[in-house]
Amino acid sequence: MTTPTPVSGPHTHAPGGIATDMTWVALALLPATAFGIYLFGWPALNLLLVTVTSALAFEAVCLKLARRPLRPALSDGSALVTGLLLALTLPPWSPWWIGVLGAGFALVVGKHVFGGLGQNLFNPAMLARVALLISFPLEMTTWVIPQPLFTPGAPGFLEGVAITFAGAPVPDALTGATVLGQAQTGLSQDLGLSRSLEGVYDPLHQALGWIPASLGEGSALLLLAGGMVLLARRIIPWEIPLALLGTLALLATAFMLVDPECHAGPGLHLSSGGVLLAAFFIATDPVTSPATRAGRLLFGAGCGLLVFVIRTWGGYPEGIAFAILLMNAMTPLIDHYLRPRTFGRTRRGRPLEPTQTAPDGAGRRP
């Protein structure tokens, strides 16, 4: 009958919790993942499995080291989602050790060094992707032309295992550059965009995903659908995707109008290179994004701007990972300065003046 220690505060609670949110994120990613596996065949599936299992393994090892109970932390699905997101941003036919190393870096250095879920300052998946990109540039930029499962050209199961695990070389005929890579090389040789992209960039293909890309960044439509589901379930805030995609589209259109030859239009920018995957699933990672509405809008706009700057003038064709890392670094600063207005106080924190408190004209006697 009696409650031993006094418990204060609300004694009822809204439905849901961290675990349900994480499972919804994983579900929303499923269509894009399935399509990615369909597009790139068995090696993609092997890579996905290797990455996700090693992510869970590293999480378990770190929890054991920290002498923390395994069950609640492992089952909240955060390690699963990190592994999944990392796998989706990797080139589909990359060897198994890329997945393992990436998952290791993400979970150990990206998350548990800070003290586990909620303490990390950078998005683990993006951290791992950047680390891999810089340490293994070759493996991280060998893109593959889509070989849908069970079609004649596609590698069978055994060949798939060989590609992922035995490091069998990827036949040159199958390799191709992503649209962004194509655009950048074209620009560096001063070829106009239209010449260097004709035959490569076809908006419909781009939307459907029939292009060389990372495992999960293929089809823009499926990613968009997953994002809409999460927005409808209120699991991710609407401010970040809107601000990110909005800023990117705005900048792309502005620069395209100024000089169509050097700058690709918004269509290409939005639908290529995992921007949609990042906008809905990675930038909205609650741990590393601001907690207030204004902060999130600024965060999204910052990501969009940095993506555009790095893609247009930077050294790397794809800037989304760097953009998110840099804006993650800015998040504590944004949260420090952008705070909601406290009730009864001005924005600067001083109590309201009497004149400011009777705005409805109800006429208060002095």
Next chain:
Amino acid sequence: MSEFLLLLLGAALVNNVVLVQFLGLCPFMGVSNKLDTALSMGLATTFVLTLASAAGWVLEHAVLAPLGLEFLRILSFILVIAAVVQFTEMVIRRLSTPLHRVLGIFLPLITTNCAVLGVALLSVQEHHGFLHSLGFGFGSALGFTLVMVVFAALRERLAVSQVPAAFAGAPIGFIVAGLLSLGFLGFAGLDFA
């Protein structure tokens, strides 16, 4: 004008003094525990660095070069920087004593801050014009201040989170600095040609 802006951006972001050239690491790790001290340290360093690079240019082109005393460059630059720092310390103590008490130990640290000397020497090596070296100095200092403030905010967040005991304090600080420079690599090769 835009050329000057690009120089500023280049000095502040592309080859950021702290995260890319790894200069000025001791104040970067030492003073970045609280956001406001980091900001005031950054501003003090900006004040000193801009003055120092200007003075350096004058010293180089008015005294050292004509007399062929280039080998004295480092010695004389340090002398000038020390004087500028001493002058800054007096100004700060006059303007706000609490800030002086907070920054106390770290003000003389600016003299030994390798970013200050480094930037002054760099701008001389690259034969910048006077305005150019002023801009380069100011840009690098802006980069230094930006990274200091961002890093201070990160460490303030870490101070209230439960970092494992083995990593709490300096270790996690170094890890975060490393990850931050990983992010800054995104600006590598950024040229607005």
Next chain:
Amino acid sequence: MWSFPRTLSFRGGVHPQPRKQTTRNLAIEPLPLPRRLYLPVQQHIGAPARPLVAAGDRVLKGQVVAAGDGAVSAAVHASTSGQVLAIEPHPAPHPSGLPLLTLVIAPDGADRWVDLPEPDHALSLSREEIARRVAAAGVVGMGGATFPAAVKLNLGTRHAIDTLILNGSECEPYLSCDDRLMREHPGEIIDGARILRQALGAERTLIVVEDNKPEALAALRERLYVADAIQAVAVPTRYPMGSERHIIRAVTGREIPAGQLGADVGVMVHNVATARAVHRAVRHHQPLVSRIVTVGGGAVARPANLEVPLGARVQDLLDHCGGASMAPARLLMGGPMMGQVIPHARVPVVKGSNGVIALTAAETRSADPGPCIRCGRCVAACPSGLTPLEMASRIRAGDLDGAAERGLADCVACGACAYVCPAHLPLVQYFQHARGALADRREQGQHQERIRRLAQRRRERQEAEARAKAEAAAQRKAERAARRQRKTAGKEHETEA
């Protein structure tokens, strides 16, 4: 100039399931007199009342058994006629279960009122007369704040009040006592409103009800005459609409500056039950001896709305409602959002308890607290525009000043943040702990200030005494020297003679 859009609402807030279905259609039924009544001397904010009777005295219903002590206090009256058995500490209705001086009364079953003056239906009574009668009746805020109503009325004299709000929002889930009161006794509430308006001199009087209680609104509007100039206003259902600052903001658009009261912006808020108590106190000279309590929650066999004599124990209420069908996960006094868990059922119902809720584990949806993932839902839910996650992380790290700087003093502890937190963090308990620790720190600071002053004064007194002693000694030495001098002068005189 701030322009607030008139949205009849405020920032943030949450929508917990009302779960009022089981009790909102049950008429109020009286609780039969229990075997013992336990009346604590502290049922209000302010100094505890001073007992006037001794063990063994016989008392009548409505007789003052403890008088208000000091400026902010409230009298306590016997809830029924009977004999005072003892005045001793008994467990208070508080999570800590600590004792409180309590008058134990054994009812004699006669329930005989003390002789009261004739009911007085005079229309215009002076402000002082109304305040005197309200104070004599020991009326306090019945919404749960339990601030003595008479003191609030006097507060109304020092500020120009132009709007009186009767708070019938009852935004806490499970509770339906105000709802039933508005449906069954609208006349008494409206008369109470007239009396309060008379005392405060307010131009506008609004009875505010959430739009999920249409019958209550209808009952009130049906009894309101046009001449009354009292409006029954429907506001959107949202928790915490019942909080004074937020109901004023929603209904009048005015925002009380931090650290000030409703009266400072010309608005006074009283609960509808308080208005009824004022009506009984002023018109019928009846003190506050009973109140309506909702007994609900999944663990209660037959939930009900009871008219309970003050001092009855929670155990009596539960027994009357068919006992607990299973051991409750949490036994609450008040609603589930701001109510307090009580250690056991042997605690009395007091003036401020609007509900006894026995929740099953499923209803509490409680879970072990996980790590904060900074999702910001608490920031969106906070009606006071604070950042609960930042405050909680600072409190967890022991940085109380950091939490205070982030707005701890502006937190009304409504629980909206902890309600939506996906990590089930006990945010409100963090804030309550921090506020207690800061209060301790202030008290310790004042204590040290007092110690310094006392030590200083003692040193000065000792120095003064030392100086006085020295002067006295010096003076005595001087006199002795003078006397010796006169003697020697005298001797010389004799030798010369």
Next chain:
Amino acid sequence: MYAAIPVLTLLGLALGYALGMAGRYLKVEEDPITGEIEALLPGTNCGQCGLPGCVAAAQALARGEAPVTLCPPGGRELARQLAEKLNVQADLSAMEADAGPVFAHIDPERCNGCTRCFKVCPTDAIVGASRQMHAVFPEACNGCGQCVAVCPLQGITLKPPAPSLQGWRWPLPETH
């Protein structure tokens, strides 16, 4: 080559002169901090910090020789204020988990009214006349313990205040 020495000396002299002028122009006298610290200390000179009185303690603190946690009667609150004033990190863990304020309590059976404690109490917290029962005002006592030592009949003990509803505080919820 031979110009090096004169150039450097000239540079040093010029800079030294400029700093000298700036020093005079930007003169500001440093207010001694010992006064401010002494104002914080209780002033009861109980000696529990191992220094002869509060003024000595203040000087030691100003010179940075003594830790901010040197004053038990001051408790954590004083340590926190001193840390803030001296801008130094105070690890409060050194002080035993502050059991909260303690007050002297005179055991009625043992007191024979010898007035020794009455004379030695630095804050006049003890009330009583010779051969009369003595009592302690909790509000005026900061637990410095001088009376405990001097009582011939060991009648005085230091006790924390009795738990009361007003004094009760919510515990910090334990983290995962």
